[in-house]
Amino acid sequence: MACIHCGTAPVLRRDTATARMLMICPECKARGDVALHEARARISWEIVNDDTLPRHGCRNGTYPRFVQASGAWGYGCKACGFAATGYATLEGAVAGWMRESRSSKT
Numbered sequence: 001m002a003c004i005h006c007g008t009a010p011v012l013r014r015d016t017a018t019a020r021m022l023m024i025c026p027e028c029k030a031r032g033d034v035a036l037h038e039a040r041a042r043i044s045w046e047i048v049n050d051d052t053l054p055r056h057g058c059r060n061g062t063y064p065r066f067v068q069a070s071g072a073w074g075y076g077c078k079a080c081g082f083a084a085t086g087y088a089t090l091e092g093a094v095a096g097w098m099r100e101s102r103s104s105k106t
């Protein structure tokens with residue numbers, strides 16, 4: 001599944017020291033969850049690159065960009081700079097985006 005943001009094919013990046021891996025877009029650095037198994041890495045990539053995800057409700061709303069920092073997941077809209085964080089899991093952040101994009105549509 002190509003990157004939702006730029007259409008580039010993702011690569012599977014392995015960290016040989018920790019045996020963990022993730023799918024990442026070599027172009028814009030969109031990424032899935034860090035996983036111990038390739039299946040999870042691929043599934044999480046599909047979750048964040050699902051083109052049925054709602055775009056942000058702002059004027060030029062984009063697909064969400066999911067980011068993981070300091071152990072928490074968050075998301076943002078590149079068009080307006082909106083961002084939120086504090087989700088323990090990627091799935092939690094996706095659910096948060098669903099609520100956010102619904103509530104910001106007027």
Ligand SMILES: [Zn+2]
Pocket residue numbers: 003004005006007008025026027028029030
């Ligand atoms: Zn990309």
Ligand SMILES: [Zn+2]
Pocket residue numbers: 056057058059060061062077078079080081082
């Ligand atoms: Zn926006």
